[in-house]
Amino acid sequence: KKINAKLPSGQKPYRLPTEAEWEYAARGGGKAVLFGNGKNIIDPKEINFNGSADYKKSYSVAGEYRQKTVPVGSLNSPNALGLHDMSGNVWEWCSDWYGAYPAGSQTNPTGPASGSYRVFRGGSWYVYPRYCRVAYRFGGTPDYRYSSVGFRLARTK
Template structure:
């Protein structure tokens, strides 16, 4: 995909939409299941051993066994949606949020609907990607955060939009 934060914002302006704030993204990803590790619950795999998101399986970074069926990005409706009907909010691709990134922001942010710092050098990414592995980054959790500069594009990044 190779989309930067700047690209995502340009698309939003064209489409009359916007990127979600980091708080909106997390609430949407949780799908109403507050306190759960993943959108579907607390276990990475189903009781029958099936993957519930597109991440790296095998020995990172040498061997991806592709147990979930996907070496890179998976089609949007590959795994079950969360309880809000949103598909693949974790795994598959990192998702850009509107907020500036600060690693310690939540230590001093408002408890209700935090909007992120006023300035910064990097933007928030949420959700992890197909390159995440539990031995390496484990960022495909509802609460996990990352960041990158607004002009950086990655093949494992994307975005979703919300109405104005």
């Protein structure tokens, strides 16, 4: 709200992305990849997560566990949309309420109209590889605060 209050009249406001927008962005434009670096393997040299143990050797490399956030873009190249750190570093808030996915395929779905938990996506420095997959979702109360949770702003064209 503070940022939007400073925008010139007529400019579109900033907001949290919907869960569908976040996943599209994390996949670099909808590509079929497991992680936000555009790959199907997670390596602690490229993504900030808890690399202290292998999850599945087929898509995880054990290694460093930094135990904190790192500057955006310091570990990897941007994905196909120019975005950094879509997996790991911090969980990212989405605007949707957490709930069951609707049945069947949908284009740009939105979450429930209300709820107790908001969606986080992307995993963080604190979690194991499986939680950093672009398809993984988690929820927290709107007042939840922790050093492994952050946000990424979106803007409607």
